[in-house]
Amino acid sequence: MARIGIYGGSFNPPHLGHSLAAREIVSHLELDRLLIIPAATPPHKALPAGSPDPDERLELCRLAFADIPKTEVCDLEIRRQGLSYTVDTLRTLRQAHPDDELFLMMGTDMLLSFASWRAPEEIVRLATLAVVHREESETVWNEVRQKAETLSRDLHARIVLVENRCVQISSTTVRRLLAMGAPNDLEPAVQKRILERGWYLTGADLKRLPFDRLAEISLSLHDEKRRPHVVGTSRTAEVLARRWGADPDLAARAGILHDITKALGPTEQLHLCRKYGMVLTELQRDNPKLLHAKTGAAVARAVFGEPDEIYEAIYWHTTGKADMSLLDKIIYIADYMEPNRSFPGVELLRRLVETDLNAAVFEGLDQSISLLRKQGRIVDPDSLAAWQCYHPDNDREEQTE
Numbered sequence: 001m002a003r004i005g006i007y008g009g010s011f012n013p014p015h016l017g018h019s020l021a022a023r024e025i026v027s028h029l030e031l032d033r034l035l036i037i038p039a040a041t042p043p044h045k046a047l048p049a050g051s052p053d054p055d056e057r058l059e060l061c062r063l064a065f066a067d068i069p070k071t072e073v074c075d076l077e078i079r080r081q082g083l084s085y086t087v088d089t090l091r092t093l094r095q096a097h098p099d100d101e102l103f104l105m106m107g108t109d110m111l112l113s114f115a116s117w118r119a120p121e122e123i124v125r126l127a128t129l130a131v132v133h134r135e136e137s138e139t140v141w142n143e144v145r146q147k148a149e150t151l152s153r154d155l156h157a158r159i160v161l162v163e164n165r166c167v168q169i170s171s172t173t174v175r176r177l178l179a180m181g182a183p184n185d186l187e188p189a190v191q192k193r194i195l196e197r198g199w200y201l202t203g204a205d206l207k208r209l210p211f212d213r214l215a216e217i218s219l220s221l222h223d224e225k226r227r228p229h230v231v232g233t234s235r236t237a238e239v240l241a242r243r244w245g246a247d248p249d250l251a252a253r254a255g256i257l258h259d260i261t262k263a264l265g266p267t268e269q270l271h272l273c274r275k276y277g278m279v280l281t282e283l284q285r286d287n288p289k290l291l292h293a294k295t296g297a298a299v300a301r302a303v304f305g306e307p308d309e310i311y312e313a314i315y316w317h318t319t320g321k322a323d324m325s326l327l328d329k330i331i332y333i334a335d336y337m338e339p340n341r342s343f344p345g346v347e348l349l350r351r352l353v354e355t356d357l358n359a360a361v362f363e364g365l366d367q368s369i370s371l372l373r374k375q376g377r378i379v380d381p382d383s384l385a386a387w388q389c390y391h392p393d394n395d396r397e398e399q400t401e
């Protein structure tokens, strides 16, 4: 009787997280074989921009898992037409391997939603559930244990918990970094193939795109919940540019790109800094969350071919600085008071920006510095310099715009 693991997923694309997990699973469960089963894509579900077709994705999986002992890529779900359900896959595998023990890999989130799957009682008859988990919070972990007990009692499920010490990597993040010209966390052969074929926007010329296309690509690189803010900032910046005599087109473009790397975590921010040769201050290194303005500016210039004015406006949009350009100020303040923002003081900013742009910038700086101080956080020296520069008592020459 052989022990066969089943590892399904979209693998779009397969990355180091997948291949490391496969190695761990094989050794932890002492598997004789591990089947990697890339999912078919349901006809109604649009794939992310630039994704390879299913056969090409299968090929990427073969490259990704080629060196992992006992692991093979299986085209079962991609060959099958229509929607794939786990239970269908298990039935087929059970027929092919009547005497073997099957282990179905799943994450903790999948175990928690297991009752809503198609035919859960049949799935647990066909396979042992192998729940791959990382160090989770006590609450999640208790939930998982309780769920496992319930399923064992009610459905006679066999469940094993597999500790996965691998880093968490998401395919979405991998795709975003590819589009931003900074591939990461891919097996070299997989990366090479992706770049050769230009998948995941790596082959697209994204320089100086017409605004609508730029907006489409930018929004595709954001999490759903941030999209209204990005659109709001762009529209507000365009309106402010008309009001204060800046270039509305540049303002709209800077607005739509200002948070372009915001969906990426600290590790990816530092990766982008290395890729784009950005020298960091100690404060920035210790607070990589603040880096999205810097990496966003680099991506706007290098990937989207935007001019220096836009680079600068994005670069300074979180901290501000002394002597900002007109566009810098517009992006700084549009980001702060676009229509989706709501906090005490936002109405004051909206009023001020109609009559006195510098006063609005000062008010924004003053509010954010006070908040940081209240939270006991360090204030960026550039923000302090900006605060001084735009302080109403400062007899800096009135700007003429």
Ligand code: FE
Binding pocket: 258, 259, 262, 292, 293, 317, 318, 335
């Ligand atoms: Fe931002």
Ligand code: FE
Binding pocket: 229, 233, 258, 259, 335
């Ligand atoms: Fe923003």
